[in-house]
Amino acid sequence: MQIDQTLLPLTAHVAGNGHLEIGGCDVTTLAEQYGTPLYIYDEQHIRQSARTFRKVFGNGNVAYASKAFLCKAIVDVIREEGLMLDVASGGEMHIALAAGMPGDQLVLHGNNKSKEELRLAIENRVNRIVVDSFDELDRLDQLTDELGRSVSVLIRITPGVEAHTHEYRQTGTENSKFGFTLNNDVALNAIKQVAAHEHLDFAGLHCHIGSQVSRADGFRAAIKIVMDFVGTIATEYHVREIDFGGGFAIRYESADEDFAIEKLGVELIEAAQAAAQRVGLPEAPRIVVEPGRAIVGNAAIAVYRVGTIKEIPGVNTYVSVDGGLSDNPRHALYGARYEFFTPEHMDRQRTRNVSVAGLHCEQGDILGRDVPVPNDIRVGDLLATPASGAYQMSMASNYNKVRRPAVIFVNNGEAWVVVRRESYDDLLRLDS
């Protein structure tokens, strides 16, 4: 079978010579020009997915979760498309601000925000701080008094929902390091503390049930629980907005179902409105979402070059490429599955099952186990993965002192470097 082109970026196209083109650029040429491993992002794809979310949820109701992939160039695109930006650390906030994102377009997350991070957020007048613990509330009480500034906060709650995803990506269950439980009035007490403080503005609630959540029922269950809670506190506290976080699954393999965001989005909004009526609210809270993966995941491919092919008769064949868990730890972390294809020969049938390995000193450094590749795959061929735009470069490391890959954007026949490949000297820059 050939690669399912619906997994590829929007502008992907197979040229007459069998080469894959993205953004009007020949991927084979890009790999020669910029080297491998190479991350190629389709700018139009990012813009299109941002627009879809903005259309479904409305202006001011979508924040891109920057942990999926962050660099100055993506901040530019997100800002131009009118989305806010979610940051979950001082580092992410610093990059967002350095790239010119206005502070009031930032939402700050984290289950252990330092005083320094909170101070930076307050000084830059961020849009929301999503409060995750009583310790954080104490820090916020102190800091806002000290700085004489107010800040709007959301209280992050755990709805006790088990999202349909890998255990490491579930964040909404009762036993979670994130948020306040609804049980024993814990969340209610957090809201009380916010309301009692003159510099804290209670804007609403936040809940994020997990990532790569592939079924709508988790979201439905969360809406019901959150809205029931809103109903119970409605006489005392006005919940202006509910931020349902991100987690919208994308397609990695052709067998994965398409999680039509238009349909789900409308359903979420309608469910929240219906629930608001049911619990007797005069008007429904604003629904905010924070997609990360769904904006950038399918927008990029990762391109590697095959260096060795090792056949172990009767056991397995290892096709090793020039990257690995240092640029894509997702298989090692969660057993994530990918498809592989040769962008120089898109017409080749993929008939031979192999393991695609990285170059690191770990047997677990595998990008794909038992995956089909073209039968005649050779050393020197390019080998690529679709759906590589999220949680790959943002999780990249220098393990084995491997230099992190270059990232390029492509659009309308042009390609440019947005994050350059690390040099050997870069690997020494922090040593004293």
Ligand SMILES: *Cc1c(COP(=O)(O)O)cnc(C)c1O
């Ligand atoms: C990770 C995260 C997101 C984004 O998740 P995706 O699965 O990439 O959409 C949004 N909000 C919060 C709070 C998160 O932790």
